[in-house]
Amino acid sequence: MSQLSNDSAACSGFSRRSFLRTASASLVAAPILTEAHFARAAMMDAAAGVPEFTMKGVYIDANENPLGPSENARKAIADIIPNGGRYAMPVYIGVMKLFAEQMGVPMDHVMIYDGSSAPLHFTTLAFTSPSRSFVCGNPTYEAGQRAADVNGAKIHAVPLSKDYSHDTEAMVKADPNAGLIYICNPNNPTGTITSKAQIDYAVANKPAGAVVLVDEAYIHLSDATSAIDHVKAGKDVVILRTFSKIYGMAGIRCGFAIGRPDLLKKLETYGQSPMPITGMIAAQASLMDASLVPTRKKLIADTRNKTFAWLKANNYDFVPSESNCFMIDVKRPGKEIRALMAKDQVYIGRSWAAWPNHVRVTVGLPSEMETFQASFKKAMSTSASAFNERPFVRRDEDGLYV
Numbered sequence: 001m002s003q004l005s006n007d008s009a010a011c012s013g014f015s016r017r018s019f020l021r022t023a024s025a026s027l028v029a030a031p032i033l034t035e036a037h038f039a040r041a042a043m044m045d046a047a048a049g050v051p052e053f054t055m056k057g058v059y060i061d062a063n064e065n066p067l068g069p070s071e072n073a074r075k076a077i078a079d080i081i082p083n084g085g086r087y088a089m090p091v092y093i094g095v096m097k098l099f100a101e102q103m104g105v106p107m108d109h110v111m112i113y114d115g116s117s118a119p120l121h122f123t124t125l126a127f128t129s130p131s132r133s134f135v136c137g138n139p140t141y142e143a144g145q146r147a148a149d150v151n152g153a154k155i156h157a158v159p160l161s162k163d164y165s166h167d168t169e170a171m172v173k174a175d176p177n178a179g180l181i182y183i184c185n186p187n188n189p190t191g192t193i194t195s196k197a198q199i200d201y202a203v204a205n206k207p208a209g210a211v212v213l214v215d216e217a218y219i220h221l222s223d224a225t226s227a228i229d230h231v232k233a234g235k236d237v238v239i240l241r242t243f244s245k246i247y248g249m250a251g252i253r254c255g256f257a258i259g260r261p262d263l264l265k266k267l268e269t270y271g272q273s274p275m276p277i278t279g280m281i282a283a284q285a286s287l288m289d290a291s292l293v294p295t296r297k298k299l300i301a302d303t304r305n306k307t308f309a310w311l312k313a314n315n316y317d318f319v320p321s322e323s324n325c326f327m328i329d330v331k332r333p334g335k336e337i338r339a340l341m342a343k344d345q346v347y348i349g350r351s352w353a354a355w356p357n358h359v360r361v362t363v364g365l366p367s368e369m370e371t372f373q374a375s376f377k378k379a380m381s382t383s384a385s386a387f388n389e390r391p392f393v394r395r396d397e398d399g400l401y402v
């Protein structure tokens with residue numbers, strides 16, 4: 001907690017862009033940006049009047065899981081601490097073996113990382129270039145676009161369909177020289193699903209040589225069908241999984257890339273993750289807990305649906321999500337609502353350049369969502385003149401997010 005407060009205090013006074021630059025500075029040419037970077041940068045815009053950040057308040061801005069690691073994962077972490085002086089190869093091998101078994105693929109089809117930000121970044125670097133573009137939905141999670149940009153690749157951001165799924169027909173047509181087609185399922189920020197049939201279409205009709213990257217960070221929260229069968233069939237498909245969402249391990253760190261060995265090998269050129277023993281053992285304990293996913297899926301869905309009923313009853317427009325985040329159309333610049341709510345220490349998520357009048361909200365605990373409702377209603381009935389924009393608030397030059 002104190003480390004978080006110190007880090008937060010150290011960040012106050014910086015603009016969003018300088019924060020992202022600072023975050024990137026330790027990695028020479030190609031910064032790995034995570035949800036935490038994007039969320040913290042947006043918070044800095046919203047936190048007018050807050051002298052420094054603390055962990056007090058309601059944090060529903062970064063698609064985190066307020067439940068944290070499961071009881072079994074916590075116990076596993078505590079039990080492994082005496083071995084914290086070791087790199088612990090047996091633990092490394094053990095969790096990879098278990099994950100591969102559960103996914104139904106040989107062990108050489110999986111690679112462990114400290115979350116899925118690293119393999120998202122490496123996959124983008126590996127399969128895009130100045131002559132092979134990056135194709136994605138719009139709006140969608142921005143990290144891939146950032147990596148593609150660093151790589152000098154063209155970005156084709158294809159608007160989502162009317163039902164908020166990825167328009168895979170338009171995506172495969174976007175560029176005959178596409179290198180990577182990124183499908184986030186369920187999508188961040190909309191929480192909406194792209195059907196298996198649409199993903200099958202992308203795999204069957206993608207340009208020759210392109211790879212389809214299916215980011216399944218939120219899949220356990222929804223009824224979406226995994227694209228794992230394409231990996232099993234030897235297709236040009238890479239799947240990403242993380243333990244940051246339903247498993248509540250964003251601060252503990254573990255994730256996987258799943259794909260043909262020759263594809264995974266290409267990612268290795270760009271790096272591997274030094275794995276924390278705590279992350280590996282907590283992931284293993286989580287995978288062995290058969291009740292974790294269904295219990296948490298229901299808990300989060302119940303809270304989400306209760307919030308949707310409240311939004312509906314109050315005539316607020318939102319995108320029906322099947323995940324732990326959703327977009328609300330606030331009919332004015334989203335940053336105004338974010339800044340007004342930050343005064344109540346209720347931190348909601350950012351807006352996207354494609355949808356500047358929507359804000360993303362993460363599903364928190366039931367009590368947090370009650371606090372959210374009161375603050376949101378107050379902000380929505382507060383006039384724009386009560387919103388004082390901070391002088392340093394600016395949109396990025398490239399407009400990838402606001």
Ligand code: PLP
Binds near residue numbers: 184
């Ligand atoms: N992919 C998506 C769609 C995300 O939303 C996130 C984080 O929020 C990530 C990947 C990366 O998460 P992490 O690095 O914590 O595993």
